[in-house]
Amino acid sequence: MRANVLDPGAPRGGAVRPYWLLLRAGFRSQAAYPLAAAAGMFTNAVFGVLKATVLTAAAAAAGGSLAGYSGGQLLAYVWVSQAMIGFVAAMGTAEIGERIRTGDVATDFTRPLDVQGAHLAADLGRSFFSVLPRGLPCLAIGALVTGMTLPAAAAPYVLGAVSLLLATVLSFLCRYAVAILGFWLVDTRGLATFYTVLSGFFMGLSLPVSAFPSWLRTIAHATPFPSVMASPVDVLIGRLTGPDAIRAIAVQAAWVVGIGLLGRVLTARGRRTLEVQGG
Amino acid sequence: MTTPAIETHDLTRSFRIRGRGPLTAVDGLTVSIAPGEAVGYIGANGAGKSTTIKMLCGILVPTSGAVRTVGLDPVAKRRALAARIGVVFGQRTQLWWDLPVGESFGLLAAIHRMPRPAARARIDALVGDLDMEDYLATPVRQLSLGQRMRAEIAAALIHSPDLLILDEPTIGLDVLSKQRLREFLIRERAERGTTLLLTTHDMGDVQRLCDRILLVDHGRLAYDGTLDGLSATVGAGRVLVLDLDAPGPDLVAIPGTRHLASEGGGLRQRLAYDAAHTSLGAVLSAVGEVRGVRDVAVEEPDIEDVVRRVYQRSAAGELGRAADATD
Incomplete structure (x- = not known):
């Protein structure tokens, strides 16, 4: 990504520390709400049990496997995807849209920072925080309640970590692009809800994208959403390995660049129409 | 000649409002503010004050006309400009809601890429001057309005900007809190010569803090001069x-x-x-x-009264003469 699409005259050099501190601040801000994290984890786990039950029954009816997932892999898909919900904010975040709706976004522009980059840093902090109180306990519950088959080799975990990182960056960039439409629409809450439902389905939240009928799978892969969840899960649980895993990661990276640039263009254009709300 | 802290020429911004046609929030504003001046920017709600400030900061793009803030084009050089100015929007926060106040200060110093010892010294000085020791460890969301406004002003001053822009800094504050903020701002300006641009509905702010007044009405500059001159002009x-x-x-x-x-x-x-x-x-x-x-x-003189009279005159078409008479 070009670093200074918006501000060719921005200061350069020593540029990383502020973003690192913003990431930490995002992390620590989340820590202020341990009950919300616990409630989120509990919800994810309950729905995990439901999804595991339904998909296991479907696989049994289909003769033991579903779309090439073995029974244990299907359970792994369910629990890894449930554990990722907080990490990639699959249920959406209100923050940026809310800042535009209320006009607080004005203060973001009074800092010597890239607005998209600053929000990305804070969102990554939020994302990383969710691993401890939401991601790992959810996986542990899954392992205890239904069990799952995870890869024995190290490669899926290494590639999976890369894929997860790209997934959360991509998730942020998509949510940012939707929120920035608020420069034109002012209130993007309805749009954000629609986006959450649509993206949730196409990212493979309710059913693995690989288990979609082929026409629906084609539509899904024309969107960035499988790269937010289905791809990293498939890489992590060892369904996509070797060149397939690398290809999935490359597709994720391409979406990151594409949606990231889209967000930057929208931000630059939006400032021309921006009408800061609330005086 | 020194670069003006703020210079606008025929600055205009209009908005399209659905179903009501274009609204010109700022209309042909031409003004120059020298470094070190303290200027009160006043006018009724909707007169175009906040829109002007947002253009000065590079948040809003002007529809037409020119603007230079501390010599920079605010939109093209937004980030370079952000390093030279401090802004407080009274109704918004630039602090991290869930984090202790002190951490927000540290973050802002890092955002402005201040060397750590310099940042420490500056933050300590501001904390002392604004009497914030007691609540440095309190999350921002738990502060009273008066405490938060002091923190907001400190946050805008951490990087020692050349120009401080305050958009209704005393809104909602009690008399004592207002008084303390004003005293601090007077001291800070005396020490550093910071240029101040202030929008307010509070006449006390203008009387205590400003030596020049810009009065806008429907996006147009209706008066530029001293408060006494304004009172004399409109007879209040x-x-x-x-x-x-x-x-x-x-x-x-x-x-x-x-x-x-x-x-x-x-x-x-x-x-x-x-x-x-x-x-x-x-x-x-x-x-x-x-x-x-x-x-x-x-x-x-009561500022609201003065403003009201200027509006009455401007409605009666005497605006141009009133402004000219004070040049």
């Missing part, structure tokens, strides 16, 4: 509050004054007078000839 002089020894008729015939109001059947009466045209002694002796005076108080 000081107000004499008279406590008389007995109720009686309104004092409408005292030369050089204008009767404003009476209370208690005429026991207390308020007269406006302009010190440029008459003296307090002359007014008092004129009153003394018709009534017994028990007590007297003099009130400074």
Whole structure:
């Protein structure tokens, strides 16, 4: 990504520390709400049990496997995807849209920072925080309640970590692009809800994208959403390995660049129409 | 010649509002503010104050005209500009809601890429000056409004900007909090020569902090000059509050004054007078000839009243002359 699409005259050099501190601040801000994290984890786990039950029954009816997932892999898909919900904010975040709706976004522009980059840093902090109180306990519950088959080799975990990182960056960039439409629409809450439902389905939240009928799978892969969840899960649980895993990661990276640039263009254009709300 | 802290030429911004056609929030604003000036930017709600400030900061792109803030094009050089100015939007926060106040300060210093020792020293000084020691460890969301506003001002000053822009900094504050903030700003400006641009509805802010007033009306500059000059121009002089020894008729015939109001059947009466045209002694002796005076108080011009009068004149088409007369 070009670093200074918006501000060719921005200061350069020593540029990383502020973003690192913003990431930490995002992390620590989340820590202020341990009950919300616990409630989120509990919800994810309950729905995990439901999804595991339904998909296991479907696989049994289909003769033991579903779309090439073995029974244990299907359970792994369910629990890894449930554990990722907080990490990639699959249920959406209100923050940026809310800042535009209320006009607080004005203060973001009074800092010597890239607005998209600053929000990305804070969102990554939020994302990383969710691993401890939401991601790992959810996986542990899954392992205890239904069990799952995870890869024995190290490669899926290494590639999976890369894929997860790209997934959360991509998730942020998509949510940012939707929120920035608020420069034109002012209130993007309805749009954000629609986006959450649509993206949730196409990212493979309710059913693995690989288990979609082929026409629906084609539509899904024309969107960035499988790269937010289905791809990293498939890489992590060892369904996509070797060149397939690398290809999935490359597709994720391409979406990151594409949606990231889209967000930057929208931000630059939006400032021309921006009408800061609330005086 | 030094670069003006703020310079605009024919600055205009209009918005498209669905179903109502274009609205010109700022209309042909031409103004120059020298470094070190303290300027009150006043006008009614919707007069275009906040829109102007957002263009000065590079948040909003002007529809037409030119603007330079500390010599920079605010939109093209937004980030370079952000390093040179501090902004407080009174109704918004630039602090991290869930984090302790002190951490917000550290973050802002890092965002401005201040060396750590310099940041430490500056933050300590601001914390001391604004009396924030007691709540440095408190999350921002738990602060009172007065505490938060002090923190907001400190946050805008951490990087020692050349220009401080305050958009309604005292809104909602109690008298004591306002007083403390103003005292701090006076000290800070005396020490550093920071240029100040302030929008407010609070006349006290203007009277205490500003040596120049810009008054906007419907996006146009209606007055540029001193507060005294503004009062003189629109004839809103000081107000004499008279406590008389007995109720009686309104004092409408005292030369050089204008009767404003009476209370208690005429026991207390308020007269406006302009010190440029008459003296307090002359007014008092004129009153003394018709009534017994028990007590007297003099009130400074009320900004809201002054603004109201400018608007009335501008509605009557006298705007141009009023502004020209003070040049």
